[in-house]
Amino acid sequence: MTRTPLTGWGRTQPSVADVVDVADAKAAAAAVATAGCRGALARGLGRSYGDAAQNSGGLVLRMAAASDDVVIDAPKAVATVPGALSIDELLRMIVPRGFFVPVTPGTRFVTIGAAIASDIHGKNHHVDGSFGNHVESLDLLLADGSVVSIGPDRDAQLFWATVGGMGLTGIVLAATIRLIPIETSKMSVDTDRVPDLDSLLALMTEGDDDYRYSVAWIDLLAKGSNLGRSVLTRGDHARLGQFAEHEDPLAYGPRQLVSVPALIPPSGLLAHSAVAMFNELWYRKAPSHRVQEEQSIATFFHPLDGVGAWNRLYGSRGFVQYQFVVPLDRDDVVRRIVQLLSARRVATFLAILKRFGPGNPAPLSFPMPGWTLTLDSSSAVPGLPALFAELDTLVLDAGGRHYFAKDACLGPDAARRGYPRLAEWQATRQAVDPQQRWQSDLARRLELLG
Amino acid sequence: MQNAFGEPQQVLLLGGTSEIGLAIVAAFQQTTLRRVVLACRDVAKGESKATALRRDGLDVSVVEFHGEDTASHQGLIDAIAGDIDVAIVAFGQLGDAAVTATDVAAAAELCNVDFVAAVSATIAVGNRMRQQGHGAIMVISSIAGDRVRKGNPVYGGAKAGLDGFAQGYGDAVASDGVHVMVLRPGFVHSQMTAGMEPAPFATTPEEVAQIALAGLASRRRIVWAPKVLRLVSIAFRHLPGPVWRRVPF
Numbered sequence: 001m002t003r004t005p006l007t008g009w010g011r012t013q014p015s016v017a018d019v020v021d022v023a024d025a026k027a028a029a030a031a032v033a034t035a036g037c038r039g040a041l042a043r044g045l046g047r048s049y050g051d052a053a054q055n056s057g058g059l060v061l062r063m064a065a066a067s068d069d070v071v072i073d074a075p076k077a078v079a080t081v082p083g084a085l086s087i088d089e090l091l092r093m094i095v096p097r098g099f100f101v102p103v104t105p106g107t108r109f110v111t112i113g114a115a116i117a118s119d120i121h122g123k124n125h126h127v128d129g130s131f132g133n134h135v136e137s138l139d140l141l142l143a144d145g146s147v148v149s150i151g152p153d154r155d156a157q158l159f160w161a162t163v164g165g166m167g168l169t170g171i172v173l174a175a176t177i178r179l180i181p182i183e184t185s186k187m188s189v190d191t192d193r194v195p196d197l198d199s200l201l202a203l204m205t206e207g208d209d210d211y212r213y214s215v216a217w218i219d220l221l222a223k224g225s226n227l228g229r230s231v232l233t234r235g236d237h238a239r240l241g242q243f244a245e246h247e248d249p250l251a252y253g254p255r256q257l258v259s260v261p262a263l264i265p266p267s268g269l270l271a272h273s274a275v276a277m278f279n280e281l282w283y284r285k286a287p288s289h290r291v292q293e294e295q296s297i298a299t300f301f302h303p304l305d306g307v308g309a310w311n312r313l314y315g316s317r318g319f320v321q322y323q324f325v326v327p328l329d330r331d332d333v334v335r336r337i338v339q340l341l342s343a344r345r346v347a348t349f350l351a352i353l354k355r356f357g358p359g360n361p362a363p364l365s366f367p368m369p370g371w372t373l374t375l376d377s378s379s380a381v382p383g384l385p386a387l388f389a390e391l392d393t394l395v396l397d398a399g400g401r402h403y404f405a406k407d408a409c410l411g412p413d414a415a416r417r418g419y420p421r422l423a424e425w426q427a428t429r430q431a432v433d434p435q436q437r438w439q440s441d442l443a444r445r446l447e448l449l450g
Numbered sequence: 451m452q453n454a455f456g457e458p459q460q461v462l463l464l465g466g467t468s469e470i471g472l473a474i475v476a477a478f479q480q481t482t483l484r485r486v487v488l489a490c491r492d493v494a495k496g497e498s499k500a501t502a503l504r505r506d507g508l509d510v511s512v513v514e515f516h517g518e519d520t521a522s523h524q525g526l527i528d529a530i531a532g533d534i535d536v537a538i539v540a541f542g543q544l545g546d547a548a549v550t551a552t553d554v555a556a557a558a559e560l561c562n563v564d565f566v567a568a569v570s571a572t573i574a575v576g577n578r579m580r581q582q583g584h585g586a587i588m589v590i591s592s593i594a595g596d597r598v599r600k601g602n603p604v605y606g607g608a609k610a611g612l613d614g615f616a617q618g619y620g621d622a623v624a625s626d627g628v629h630v631m632v633l634r635p636g637f638v639h640s641q642m643t644a645g646m647e648p649a650p651f652a653t654t655p656e657e658v659a660q661i662a663l664a665g666l667a668s669r670r671r672i673v674w675a676p677k678v679l680r681l682v683s684i685a686f687r688h689l690p691g692p693v694w695r696r697v698p699f
Contacts, residue, residue, distance in 0.1 A: 005627060012454035015584035016627030038583070050454060056533075056627060057583030317668060320454045380668070385455045385481060408454030411482045413507070441584075444533065445451035445459070 006060065009311050010049040011318035012379050012408055015056030015441055019043075023064050025173050029145035032437060035059045039439030042171045044111035045086060048118065049321040050408030051441035052166055058439055063171065065089070065111070072097065077179045078136060083113030083172035088254075088305075095252035095297065099179040100237065102134035106352075108254070108302050113172035118405035119164035119365040123213035123301070126357035130367050131177075132163030133360050138175040143437040147173065156361075161428040164365040166404055168438045168448065169429055182237040184249040187213075187300040189235035189293045193286045197228025197338055201331050201371075204232065204355045212236045213300070218351040219279040220341045220375060228338045230353065231286040235300060243294045254298035259308030268315025268378055275347035314378050320408050322388060323374035325356060325367065326400035333398045334371045337391055341375065344387055351375040363421035363428075366403045374406065385409065404442060412447040426450040451533060452584065456667045457481035458535030462527075464571050465541025466490030466512060467499055469640040470590060473655035474538055475503065477663050483508060487530055489515035490541075517541050517567030523574040530578075536666070537575040538588045539568055542609075544642050547602040557604045564608035569615050572630075576619065580626040586666055587628065589616040593636045593679055597686045601699050620671055633662050635675045636682075649699065651676055 005014040022028040032040045038058030046053055054060070065084035070093055072079045077099060081090055087101055088108040094100070103115070103122045110120065116138065121130040128134070137151035140162055150159040162169045190211070194200040200216055208214045211234035218230040240249055304310055311319070326333045334353070341348070352374045359368045377384060388409050395402065401418025402410055416422055426449065430436075436449055443449050452458050461478055463471045466488030475486055486503060488510065490496040496512040503510045515526060527534075545560040572589060579585030594602060595609025613632055620630030635658045637649035658675040665673035674680045689697070 003626065005625075010454060013452050013456065013584075014627065015451075016625070017583055038581075051451065055583075056451070057581050318454070379454050385457060409482075410453070411459070411484070441451050445453060 004060075006043070006046070006054045007318070008050045008053060008408065009047050010320055010379070010408055011311055011314070011316075012320060013051060015051070015054050017055045017058055017060040019060045019062060021062050021064065025141055025147060028061055028063060028141055028171055031059060031061055032141075032143060033145060035437055039437050041438060041440045042113065042167050044084065044114040045109045047107055047110050048114070048405045050406065051445060052118070052405055053114075054441040055439055056441050061171065063113075067093065069174070072099070074099075077181055078176055079179055080174060080176045081112050082174050083116075083138075084111050086111050087115065091297070092252065094179060095182070095185050096250045098182055098250055100182045100297075102128060102178055102180055103131040104301050106302065107305055109305065112175055112177070113167075116163055116172050116175060117165060117167045119360070119362055119367075120405070121356070121367050123215045123354065125367055126208050126214065126355050127212050129357060129360055130365060132160070132362055132365060134178045135163065136176040136178060138162065139173040140169065141171040141173055143170065143433040143435065157428050158432060160360075160362040161364075161425050163360070163362040165362075165425070165429065166364065166442060166448070167440065168443055169432060170438065180237070182250075183240040184238045184242070184246075185252045185297055186238040186243060186246075186249075187235045187295045187297060188238040188242055189233055189295045189300060190291045191287055191289070191293065192232045193283065193288045194230045194232055196226065197230070197335060200228060200230045200232060200353065201334070204353075208234070208355050214355070216353045217282070218338065218353050218373075219283050220338065220346065220348050220351045221276050221279050223342055227342055228335075229283055231283060233300075235295070238294065242292070252297065254296070254302065254305065256308045257306045260310055260312040262312065264312050264315055266316040267380070268317070269313050270347065270349065270378060272345065272347040275349045278349050315380075317378065317380040319376050320379045320384070321374060321376045321406040322391065322409070323372060323403040323406040324391070324395040324400050325370045325372040325403075326395060326398045327368065327370045328355075330398040330400070331371055333394050333400070334373060336394060337373065340387070340390065344383070346375075346377050346381060346384070346387065348375040348377050363425035364404070364419055366401065366405075368401075370400065374403075404446075407442075410446060412445075415446040415448065422448070423450070452535050452586070453482055455481070456586070456669070458483060458586075460485040460487070460532050460535050462487045462489065462530060462534050462537040462575070464489045464515060464537065464539050464575075466496045466515070467492060468540035468590075469642070469655045470635065470638060470658050471538045471540030472499055472503075473659035474588070474662050477656075477659040478536070479503070479505075479508065485532065486510045488512045489526065491516055517563050517571065520567060520570040523570050524577065527574040527578050533582050534575065534578060534585055536586045536588065537579075538590070539572050539575070540590045542568065542590070545602070545605050547605065550602075550604040560604050561608045564605060565611045568612050572616065572619060576623050576628055576630075579628040580623055582627075584627045585629070587630045588662060588666065589630060589632050591616065591632050591634045593634055593674075593683065596634065596683045597694070599697070599699060600695065617671065629669055631662075631665055631670060632672045633658070633665070633675060634672065634679065636679045651678055651682065
């Protein structure tokens with residue numbers, strides 16, 4: 001057990017916790033039993049941007065995962081996977097056997113437990129929903145040290161409280177998830193360069209259903225008639241024979257190309273001018289319309305994983321992500337927010353727009369049918385807290401909400417307004433953890449435990 | 451908990467009627483602040499300050515706090531509910547320089563408030579924050595403690611001691627997640643300096659507060675207010691002793 005400063009991927013606000021490596025459920029239960037008033041929390045690979053995987057003054061458990069424990073049932077297209085196994089490790093096992101994970105975020109370095117706890121979504125949300133929709137059952141370590149097996153048909157209330165529950169119901173020891181069968185490890189991608197926001201919204205509304213995967217990158221620095229210019233990429237897993245035959249159509253070996261060194265100027269390398277230049281080039285390099293381009297899984301889904309420790313690019317002050325969703329008929333709010341960000345010249349080089357499909361029964365699941373915009377910015381930008389507060393009001397007034405796995409800025413009121421079923425979730429949670437042994441900095445900041 | 455910008459949800463002001471302290475609390479009102487605790491000697495005066503701060507969504511309470519009663523410090527701090535995100539050690543007295551430079555009892559009393567009590571309160575808060583695993587302490591020092599002047603050697607000496615303590619203590623508790631920031635204002639227009647001839651680069655509590663918040667957000671260890679005083683300090687420190695002695699303030 002070592003006292004260790006921890007931050008999220010955004011590298012803002014560090015806090016110190018006692019970090020314990022635990023080999024199995026028994027060791028985890030023993031550690032949780034020793035937790036004091038600051039409680040305990042499981043931490044995966046630290047990819048949530050804010051304080052979701054921090055527990056200041058308390059215990060933080062890091063679970064070991066053995067890939068030997070993965071059981072793949074190929075005829076049923078399901079896999080039983082340790083909660084601490086990463087999507088990276090899982091993909092390396094299942095892609096060569098003709099399967100893909102049901103949902104992947106923009107990085108493959110998240111654990112299965114965290115994927116469930118954050119109820120992550122990906123480019124296929126409009127078709128497949130979020131990660132929790134594909135979990136058949138899971139084993140949950142409860143605060144009292146017991147293990148329960150739950151699913152949508154077995155103790156559904158606790159199951160859906162665990163999906164999107166930010167690790168505050170217990171530790172996911174293992175999960176059985178449905179996989180997507182694939183014929184090749186290649187993607188077939190259509191790319192469109194879109195001159196402005198209105199065209200983008202129209203294009204996504206009309207055409208998204210023809211694709212399993214769809215997402216748009218937006219240049220938030222573009223102004224005037226270029227406001228919201230973007231690059232829309234949509235695609236699907238390539239069929240066998242669609243492209244020139246490869247020796248092994250299911251070959252998969254993603255690599256990290258470079259890594260950002262630890263020594264970066266404190267102000268970071270993503271100055272306003274650098275981001276503006278990047279955005280200009282990124283937009284211009286995109287083809288105006290290109291269909292059926294062959295891309296690798298890594299290029300299509302996880303482009304940033306090619307650069308190790310890219311979060312250091314923002315310098316020692318770190319950066320914040322801001323992701324919200326508003327209902328489909330409130331595209332006026334998306335427009336207003338893109339205008340605001342453009343007018344305030346916030347340098348963001350990862351602004352992503354996505355059209356969500358239906359949500360799921362989890363009270364704290366983020367996705368709802370609507371538009372979700374995510375953006376990042378150096379946390380040192382003057383006036384950013386006030387700007388975010390302005391955006392919060394627009395989002396919440398429109399019946400929208402924010403994504404806990406990204407959030408590092410909100411207060412308790414925004415969480416309550418965005419998640420009207422919070423009290424219902426709290427009651428379910430409290431029943432299995434009356435002493436509030438599971439805690440996190442996110443839970444303290446947003447007063448999630450009630 | 452502080453958010454990604456270092457904005458606190460609960461602030462403790464030790465010296466609950468201090469003008470600089472209250473200006474910092476007021477500046478935090480633009481942020482995610484939800485709870486304020488004013489710890490002060492004069493509870494009635496503290497209540498009137500609390501009334502001025504209160505608004506929707508901001509809970510302000512007042513607790514009686516006596517700096518010289520160091521034995522009470524830890525209990526008082528530990529009785530505060532919820533995480534203390536930011537504590538401001540703002541109490542202190544300027545003292546009558548002419549008296550403290552000659553009166554042994556008056557000098558010792560001033561040191562007890564400005565140094566002994568401030569050290570004790572800082573440690574009491576630090577103990578709490580080390581258990582929390584996070585938090586920030588702003589210790590209000592002064593340019594007077596940078597190179598102590600003949601004009602007010604006891605006050606300057608006490609501040610010099612506090613300043614040095616806070617720096618070393620900050621290094622000691624950093625590994626427990628506690629950020630100690632030493633704030634060094636120059637001449638600040640306030641009740642404490644009312645009727646005095648303003649020194650060059652005189653500033654206001656509000657300006658000091660803005661500089662303090664910016665310093666906190668970037669996790670600075672030493673913050674000058676106004677910033678130009680850092681250069682003034684370098685100049686002062688390099689003056690030869692005989693010259694320094696002739697400087698007229």
